Amino acid sequence: MMLLLAKLGASLAAILALAGFAKWLGLGRPPRVQDAADAKRVADMIVPGFEPVEITLDRAGSGALMRDASGRCLLIRPHGATFAGRLLDTATKVDLDKDVLTVTPNDRFFGPARFDLGQQAANWAKVLRMQSR
Amino acid sequence: MIEKFPNPVDYAVPIFILLIFLEMIWAKRRAPEKYEPRDTLTSMAMGLGSTVAGVLVAGSVWAIAMAVYADRLMTLPFALWAWVLCFVLDDLAYYVFHRSAHRVRWFWASHVNHHTSQHYNLSTALRQTWTGFISLGFIFRLPLIWLGFHPAMLFFCGGLNLIYQFWIHTEAVDRFPRWFEAVMNTPSHHRVHHATNPRYLDRNYAGVFIIWDRMFGTFTQEVADEPIRYGIVKQLGSFNLFWVSFHEWIGIARDLWSAPWQHKLGYVWRPPGWSHDGSRETSDMIRKKWQERQAWTRSTSS
Numbered sequence: 184m185m186l187l188l189a190k191l192g193a194s195l196a197a198i199l200a201l202a203g204f205a206k207w208l209g210l211g212r213p214p215r216v217q218d219a220a221d222a223k224r225v226a227d228m229i230v231p232g233f234e235p236v237e238i239t240l241d242r243a244g245s246g247a248l249m250r251d252a253s254g255r256c257l258l259i260r261p262h263g264a265t266f267a268g269r270l271l272d273t274a275t276k277v278d279l280d281k282d283v284l285t286v287t288p289n290d291r292f293f294g295p296a297r298f299d300l301g302q303q304a305a306n307w308a309k310v311l312r313m314q315s316r
Numbered sequence: 317m318i319e320k321f322p323n324p325v326d327y328a329v330p331i332f333i334l335l336i337f338l339e340m341i342w343a344k345r346r347a348p349e350k351y352e353p354r355d356t357l358t359s360m361a362m363g364l365g366s367t368v369a370g371v372l373v374a375g376s377v378w379a380i381a382m383a384v385y386a387d388r389l390m391t392l393p394f395a396l397w398a399w400v401l402c403f404v405l406d407d408l409a410y411y412v413f414h415r416s417a418h419r420v421r422w423f424w425a426s427h428v429n430h431h432t433s434q435h436y437n438l439s440t441a442l443r444q445t446w447t448g449f450i451s452l453g454f455i456f457r458l459p460l461i462w463l464g465f466h467p468a469m470l471f472f473c474g475g476l477n478l479i480y481q482f483w484i485h486t487e488a489v490d491r492f493p494r495w496f497e498a499v500m501n502t503p504s505h506h507r508v509h510h511a512t513n514p515r516y517l518d519r520n521y522a523g524v525f526i527i528w529d530r531m532f533g534t535f536t537q538e539v540a541d542e543p544i545r546y547g548i549v550k551q552l553g554s555f556n557l558f559w560v561s562f563h564e565w566i567g568i569a570r571d572l573w574s575a576p577w578q579h580k581l582g583y584v585w586r587p588p589g590w591s592h593d594g595s596r597e598t599s600d601m602i603r604k605k606w607q608e609r610q611a612w613t614r615s616t617s618s
Contacts, residue, residue: 194367198363199357205351205353208341208344209344210349210353211348212348231602231605231606232605232606263354264351264352264355265349265434267434267553268551268553269553292552292554293553293554294553294554
């Protein structure tokens with residue numbers, strides 16, 4: 184039993200050391216959405232076949248909101264060193280604060296995504312709230 | 317009475333740690349985006365939890381195995397030929413288990429954790445399930461025990477199989493010579509398996525030998541000019557250990573609660589993504605839509 188606990192303790196120490204080493208090396212910086220073409224590429228990877236007709240990038244490149252011809256809305260945001268995304272549905276929460284839109288999909292562990300959209304923030308708030316009705 | 321053999325994985329762990337360390341240095345020089353500290357921490361914590369879970373259920377698994385062995389068809393000896401045969405047949409059993417773990421939601425609920433990382437590196441190999449015993453995944457090995465392989469031999473071969481699968485979880489290695497790629501599971505083949513690109517979904521289930529996928533029609537070659545997206549179809553977007561471990565079990569429970577009575581079991585035994593009303597997509601449906609898009613693109617561009 185003591186040997187087992189010692190092994191587990193050593194494993195935990197090794198785990199923390201390796202994760203700390205990765206952080207110290209500066210691995211895994213958050214990605215940025217460069218432009219609309221980049222957003223389209225990421226969207227297709229998250230939802231194969233999603234072809235946006237409207238794209239608004241976060242002003243710092245930390246994600247984007249997109250809409251396709253059928254009215255489906257997709258958010259993408261950094262998740263570690265990659266992107267994650269969600270198709271938004273009627274249960275999506277939307278909070279607007281001037282130029283900043285906080286979008287919370289119906290997925291507690293995905294969490295809210297914050298977008299600095301400039302003048303587009305209010306338009307998107309309207310679009311997403313209409314979806315929620 | 318035959319003693320159990322030592323678990324070979326225990327001896328491989330220091331080498332795992334060293335290789336992860338070296339891969340991180342490779343990533344720093346060549347591709348810093350291939351590692352993410354929180355993702356690696358989650359993967360390794362899952363591995364540690366899986367080890368604890370394994371210790372907790374080891375006695376029960378051994379008791380079940382020995383009960384089956386007591387009714388065995390024949391007694392296979394601890395001879396070299398039997399060890400080789402055991403290793404090969406165990407790998408076949410692993411293929412059957414692994415294919416079921418992608419095509420039957422019940423088994424997927426236990427296996428999905430391993431696929432939740434959006435990165436593909438050696439730490440991903442350690443992202444192992446905590447609920448393997450609950451899902452009864454060990455039953456796929458029982459036929460070999462009933463055939464006559466002693467559980468100690470089988471579990472040792474299983475440990476060797478697991479060790480082999482560690483090093484193939486990397487993007488640091490491109491391709492091996494054709495003869496090797498033809499027979500063995502490799503980083504290239506296993507990248508396909510971890511990919512969510514529509515062409516790659518539910519492919520390359522091999523443990524050690526890729527020949528099973530070639531034989532049973534589940535093989536796909538990695539395509540050089542198509543970037544791979546790793547993870548699961550609906551990415552978790554979270555590093556939360558609880559969610560990584562249990563999200564699919566919770567999903568099954570929710571569906572069992574809300575589905576019409578005649579469809580409840582479908583949410584357990586049918587493929588992941590199946591729904592009684594067609595509101596979700598299975599891997600086959602995603603692939604079919606992608607193939608239709610590809611065909612349409614080719615016809616409009618010619």
